[in-house]
Amino acid sequence: MNAIKPIPLQQRGLAASQLVLGCMGLGGGWDNSPVTAEHIKEGHAAVEAALESGITMFDHADIYTRGKAEQVFGQILRDKPDLRESIIIQSKCGIKLGSGEDGSNHFDFSEAHITSSVDGILQRLGVEYLDILLLHRPDPLMEPEEVARAFARLKESGKVRYFGVSNMSAGQIRLLQAYTEEPIVANQLEMSLERIGFLETGVHVNQEAAKDNVFPEGTLEFCRLENIQLQAWSPLAKGLFSGRPLDDQPDHVKKTAQLVGRLAEEKGTTREAVVLAWLMTHPAAIQPVIGTSNPARIRACKDAARLRLTRSEWYNLYTASRGKVLP
Numbered sequence: 001m002n003a004i005k006p007i008p009l010q011q012r013g014l015a016a017s018q019l020v021l022g023c024m025g026l027g028g029g030w031d032n033s034p035v036t037a038e039h040i041k042e043g044h045a046a047v048e049a050a051l052e053s054g055i056t057m058f059d060h061a062d063i064y065t066r067g068k069a070e071q072v073f074g075q076i077l078r079d080k081p082d083l084r085e086s087i088i089i090q091s092k093c094g095i096k097l098g099s100g101e102d103g104s105n106h107f108d109f110s111e112a113h114i115t116s117s118v119d120g121i122l123q124r125l126g127v128e129y130l131d132i133l134l135l136h137r138p139d140p141l142m143e144p145e146e147v148a149r150a151f152a153r154l155k156e157s158g159k160v161r162y163f164g165v166s167n168m169s170a171g172q173i174r175l176l177q178a179y180t181e182e183p184i185v186a187n188q189l190e191m192s193l194e195r196i197g198f199l200e201t202g203v204h205v206n207q208e209a210a211k212d213n214v215f216p217e218g219t220l221e222f223c224r225l226e227n228i229q230l231q232a233w234s235p236l237a238k239g240l241f242s243g244r245p246l247d248d249q250p251d252h253v254k255k256t257a258q259l260v261g262r263l264a265e266e267k268g269t270t271r272e273a274v275v276l277a278w279l280m281t282h283p284a285a286i287q288p289v290i291g292t293s294n295p296a297r298i299r300a301c302k303d304a305a306r307l308r309l310t311r312s313e314w315y316n317l318y319t320a321s322r323g324k325v326l327p
């Protein structure tokens with residue numbers, strides 16, 4: 001396949017690595033227990049493994065372990081004061097955990113919530129600015145004018161350099177972009193060798209099977225046209241093809257895992273690297289956000305950025321994962 005091209009974030013002047021470490025696992029459980037010395041130690045180990053693997057971009061959200069993930073990362077930055085200026089920090093806001101009467105989550109893209117959320121994020125991280133702020137999940141009550149005002153205030157104050165979204169369709173991004181002068185630079189969606197809807201949407205044009213696909217049609221193409229970085233959350237599919245027990249899985253998953261293992265052995269690399277390389281081979285320059293905090297698993301991903309799959313290898317994996325031949 002072709003050599004790696006600069007990903008869209010790099011084209012915008014951001015020194016972003018092709019892999020991102022998702023920090024959702026830092027800080028222990030999703031409860032109100034305090035951050036401990038062991039959490040800090042585990043965070044240091046994860047960050048060191050990421051840096052050793054060439055990862056210089058770190059993904060957060062204000063809700064991750066109820067703010068403790070950012071607290072842990074903030075302590076790491078205090079322990080390593082020279083680290084901040086050599087990395088890219090991205091965080092997300094817009095989800096209010098347990099704010100409903102029944103304890104359910106609500107979404108909030110109001111100007112007040114976005115700006116106050118950023119203040120909290122910066123305080124927990126102990127930094128003066130975020131490189132990128134993403135809106136976490138679409139808010140049905142979003143007023144784009146309010147979002148635009150929030151973006152403008154955050155940019156003018158120097159608190160956020162760039163803005164993006166997560167889990168949004170092309171239409172939702174278009175609406176936002178029509179009201180703000182700040183370009184939307186990233187869109188984070190679930191994409192992996194298991195979650196192949198981003199491919200099926202295109203393959204199933206004019207096909208009956210299209211009705212069962214939930215990936216928003218046209219979003220992949222729109223992001224490519226607008227130079228919006230596509231980021232993939234859960235790109236390793238929770239280890240489905242890289243070592244997780246498969247006794248309860250269907251035959252096509254087992255077959256895909258076997259093929260991943262064979263390719264890893266042939267190429268002298270890890271299963272994780274093959275799974276990520278499959279995603280990164282797509283011409284949309286997808287940036288995987290790996291969600292593990294296990295140093296060994298982080299290091300197992302490092303070959304992905306240099307690994308190349310042939311067109312035949314890529315299609316063999318795709319066909320195995322979908323469990324049926326292409327139409």
